[in-house]
Amino acid sequence: MTAVAYFEQRRLEKWRIVAREYAIRNLDGFVAQTMLRLLFITSNALGPTFWPRILTQVTLSFATLYWHRFKRHRSISDLEQCIILERQAVHVTGSSNPYKAVYYNRLSVSLQERYLLLGDSADVDEAVRFRRMEADMLPADDSSRAWALNRLGESYISSFKHRGTIHDVEAAVVVFREAVDIVLDDNPDKAVFLTNLARSLHYRFECFGAPTDLDEALMHLSQITDIPDPQRKASYLSTLGDIFCDQHRLYGRLVFLDDAISVHREALDTITPTHPHLRYAYLNDISRSCYQRWQMSDNPGPEEFKFLEEALELQKEVLALTPEEHTSRLAVLHNLAIFYRCRFEHTLILPDVEQAISYHLQAIKGLHHGHVDLPRFWGGLGRAYYRRLRSSLAPSLARSDFASASDAFERAAHLSWRPFEQFSAAHDLKNLHAEFPELSPSPQSLLDAHKRIIELVPKVAWIGYTASRRYEEIGKVSNSCKAATAAALEANQIAQALEWFEGGRAVVWTQSMNLRAPMHDLRLSYPEYADSLERISAKLDLSASNEQNALVTTKSAIPPGQFLDVEEQGRIQRLCADEYDTLVDEVRLLPGLHNFLRTPGIQELYAVARSGPVVCINVSLTRCDAMIVSTSPEPRINHVQLPLLSKKLADGLRKEWGSYLGSRGAKTRNYRAGAPKAWDESDPLDVLAKLWDAVVEPVLPFIAAQSPETASSNCLPHVTWCTGGSLAFLPLHAAGHYDSSSGRKTFDLVTSSYTPTLAGLLPRAKTGAQNALPTASPKLLVVSQASPGRPTVAPLQGTVDEAARIAKLFSGSVHAFELLQDSDGTAANVLQSMSNHPWIHLACHGTQDTIDPAQSAFMLYDRDLKLREFTTPSHTTMNGVQRELAFLSACETATGDVRVPDEAVHLAAGMLSAGYQSVVATMWSIGDGVAPGVAEVFYKTLLNEREAGRGMQVSYALHVAVEDIKKKVGEDNFAEWVPFVHYGV
Known part of the structure; x- marks a missing residue:
């Protein structure tokens, strides 16, 4: 390059800098436009072959100008032009140029801004990608990489706040953790990264509810000892306060909430002197924690009301201080609307709810389509209209309020994000139509709301949660499922009622079965x-x-x-x-697969009754009903109201029956030793008589009329009971009047089976009747643990006699038999033998895990054999053997969990999910002297029925065995003969 060319380049560069600085200071008017043109001319004069870095700087100067003008006028065209120029800068800069990381950062900021304006998810995805490329350009152990990862994590959090994508919050935790690992402990910047990691864990807790996230967040915050920078310290305190709020939600302890308010106030005091323009964010923290404190009381008095007043006043100040363009402003409007609505509910001052409606509408208007908060915002608006309608303070607006509330709830319930908000909105929609039927367009509107509730149950108990979390959520919504079934019955929609009955029960069990469903x-x-x-x-x-x-x-x-x-x-x-x-x-979405892995429809559900009627009993807070599914003489559902039954009665009978069992010491096969518990004396005759009167007697006429001719030597009709709630713990098969010889009893009139779900009966029902002959002779595996190899497990001496009696029946016959006794009954040996035997008899202790049923186990010689170990798809049909029968001669193998009685949380249901078509189990612990006799008569009858060509008569065989033991121990000794039950087909 000649000297003239060199000085010409310098002169043009000088003009470029002057033009840029002047244009930034004077963003509007003719002069600024002239300067923009001058920038354009000088960049062209420099040319692509000279000074590539200067050319890039010229491009970025243009981009900077458009960025500043966008920030002033919020014109999307300026932002678009800025992004185009920043893309050019990235494109022309070589991959080895260290400045490229800076350019990636600038472009990411602009793309993120455009996403917040237009809501195009492609922008935020691209912004995250460029942030990742920025971090990847930097040395692995360099603090600059930690800052780049910090910016990447902030992008993930921003994306999560707007889209609610699971990947975003998970990725944020990962990159913040990586940033923390890079920085040395004595680096003052580490406090920033630890705080952000803790905040990302806080967001993940709010999303998934895992307590371990809070524990880890507090652990990271505890490593921060000194933060001299006020802004960083305020951020740390804000995060700590939010985690205290989370702890209050989790544990319900008021001390956490008081600590949260105190810490949030300290954060405000820290930030105010040095950064007064940021006060709004910390005022918002105090406002939200005060509101949470107000929510603590079901019947708030003046002391509690002051927290709501403070929350409202602070939120007003937050709104005044929050910049118009700030994304958090919409959340502030939403919060204000909620606080006004709450004050209206307390004071019934009409302007408050009107202000709430106004703020809700403003907040919704500002959200772009696809924002994760839309269900929450629409649900809030619906509740404001609903509260005004219920107050009767604006009668002229009643019809309008109803329509507006219904529309808002409908929108919230059908959006694709935040299932808990969706469920809450669907629940409010149901209440709205139920409370104001005269304003509802049709009775179908109420049923539609119930339908949406049932559809949302699997999302509320999402399969991505821990098992304990899923059961916790199911416990919260179970009454809503029963109410939906009751509403359909009230409307005489019997088929719909049966589908909803099935859709609202054993949700976690069904999820596990779906994971193992054949494709x-x-x-x-x-x-x-x-x-x-x-x-x-x-x-x-x-x-x-x-x-x-x-x-x-x-x-x-x-x-x-x-x-x-x-x-x-x-x-x-x-x-x-x-x-x-x-x-x-x-x-x-594929042709013909709309119902893939959905709850079976009514036409499929008819198939469950091929071997006899199935009685489904729904116990809701308002009514109780039985639905009797039958196929004889044609597929139909009979609806029988149960006026004598109520939830209160069922709960009372469950408690009485439990007290009776305790008083009889029905724990003799329990694997633990301990002092006997004191029980109240209860009358079992009263419990069984009330069960008969309220439940069994009303349905028996339909059972007798619609039972197909049995193939067994048994002349009694067969019925399968599908119950829930407290009825799941009560022996319907033994209900009756035992105080006189002429009393009617279930056991004398039908043979009984149970099923946790109707779908659990379908696989066998689809392939033929229950009594279809097996294709090969049965092969039985018996596992007996008379002397377990672990000192903590009590011996079961009766299992020696039990195994000997079974062996005698099988010896010399064509049926294969294998015995694994005591030390032979290791987990490895049992698993191996199970793969060759379609029948299994487990005479050992069992443990029930009510948090995760798949962790329930049989206590073998060397260790516990958990259900999950043989319920994977690869184990359910090993060596081509189809699992047919499991006899669980262990303690409490058909006992559920009172917290989630509809979820089949017991070993018997677990064996059904493992692929066994029939399971014999016990409702409570049985005596060592009873089990051998029951097992002997059961297998003798079962083999006789098979040899007579009548197939697998499992329920009948058990009925005969129980009848035999009943005669020996006495009919009034219910604790001895009643516990034996049959599950499945």
Whole structure:
């Protein structure tokens, strides 16, 4: 380059700098436009072959000008031009140029801004990608990389706040953790990264509810000892206060909430002197924690009301201080609306609810389509209209308020984000139509709301949650499911009622079964989807098991070294669940597969009654009913109201029956030793008589009339009971009047079976009747543990006699028999032998895990054999053997959990999910002297029925065995003969 050319380049560069600085200071008017043109001319004069870095700087100067003008006028065209120029700068800069990381950062900021304006998810995805590229350009152990990762984590959090994507919050935790690991402990910047990591864990807790996230967040915050910078300290205190609020929600202890308010006030005092323009964010923290304090009381007095007043006044100040363009302003409007609505509910001052409606409408107007908060905002608006309608203070607006509330709830309930907000809105929609039927357009509107509630149950109990979390959520919504069934029956929609009855029960059990569902039909048309679903289902099933094994109880401290293990296993499960949901949704869009893995429809459900009527009993808060499914003489459902039954009666009978069993010491096969518990004396005759009068007697006429001719030598009709709630703990098969010889009793009139779900009867029902002959002679595996090899497990001497009696029946016959006794009954040996035997008899202790039924176990010689170990798809049909029968001669193998009685949380249901078609179990612990006799008569009858060509008469065989033992111990000795029950087909 000549000297003239060199000085010409310098002169043009000088003019470029002058033009840029002047244009930035004077963004409007003719002069600024002239300067823009001058920038354009000088950049062209420099040319692409001279000074590439200067050319890039010219491009970025243009971009800076457009950025500043955008920030002033919020013109999207300026932002678009800025992004175009920043893309050019990235494009022309070589990959080895260290400045490229800076350019990636600038472009990410602009793309993020455009996403907040327009809501195009492609922008935020691209912004995150450029942030990742920025971080990858920097040295692995350099603090500049930690800052780049910090910015990447903030992008993930921003995306999560707007889209609610699971991947975003999971990725944020990962990159913030990486940033923390890079920075040395003595680096003052580490406080920033620790705070952000704790905040990301706080967001993940709010999303998934895992207590371990709060524990880990507090652990990271505890490492911060001194923060001289006021802004950083305020951020730390804000995060700490939010986690205290989370702890209050989790544990319900007021001290956490008081600490949260105190810490949030300290954060405000810290930020005000040095950064007064940021006060609004910390005022918002105090406002929200005060509101949470107000929510603590069901019947608030003046002391509690002052917290609501403070929350409202602070939120007004927050709104005044929050910049118009700030994204948090919409959340502030929403909060204000809620606070005004709450004050209206307390004072009934009409302007308050009108102000609430106004703020809700402003907040919704500002949200772009696809924002994750839309269900929450629409639900809030609906509640404001609903409260005004209920107050009767504006009668002229009643019809309008009803229509507006209904529309808002409808929108909130059908959006694709925040299932808890959706469920809450659907519940409010149901209440709205039920409370004001005269304003509802038709009775169908109420049923539609109930339908949406049932549809949302699997989302509320999402398969990505831990098992304990799913059961917790199911417990909250079970009454709503029963109410939906009752509403359909009230409207005489019997078929719909049966579908909803099935859809609202054994949800977690059904999820586990779906993970193991065969993909044969799907594979015929769409093999790639079948392969993908089998892969992700197996991975999800395994990850759920691993997470449960690593899970520490919520109130226990987790050693710091274990946080990563627990966190990683939970993260894998959630990401697998998200992928699984996406695949299932895609399959349901394929031709003919709309109902893929959905609750069976009514035509399918008829098939459950091929071997006799199935009686489904729904106990809601308002009414109780029985639905009797039958196929004889034609498929139909008979609806029988049960006026003598109520939830209160069922709960009372359950408690009385439990007290009776305790007083009789029905724990003799319990594996633990301990002092006997004091029980109240209860009258079992009264319990069984009331069960007969309220439940059994009203349905018996339909059972007798619609039972197909039995193939067994038994002349009694067969019935399958499908119950829930407290009835799941009561012996309907033994109900009756026992105080006189002429009293009618269930046991004398029918043979009984039970099922946790109707769908559990379908696989066998689809292939033929219950009595279809097996294709081969039975092979029985008996596992007996008279002397377990563990000192903590009590011996079961009666199992020696039990195994000997069974062996005698099978010896010399064509039926194969294998006995694994005591030391031979190791977990490895049992698993191996199970794969060759379609029948199994387990004469050993059992343990029930009510948090995760798949962790329930049989206590073998060397260790516990958990259900999950043989319920994976690869184990359910090993060596081509179809599992047919399991006899669980162990303690309490058919006892559920009173917290989730509709969820089939017991070993018997677990064996059904493992693929066994019939399971014999006990409702409570049985005596060592009873089990051998029952087992002997059961197998003798079962083999006789098979040899007579009458198939697998499991329920009849058990009925005969129980009748035999009843005669020996006496009919009034209910604790001895009643516990034996049959599950399945």
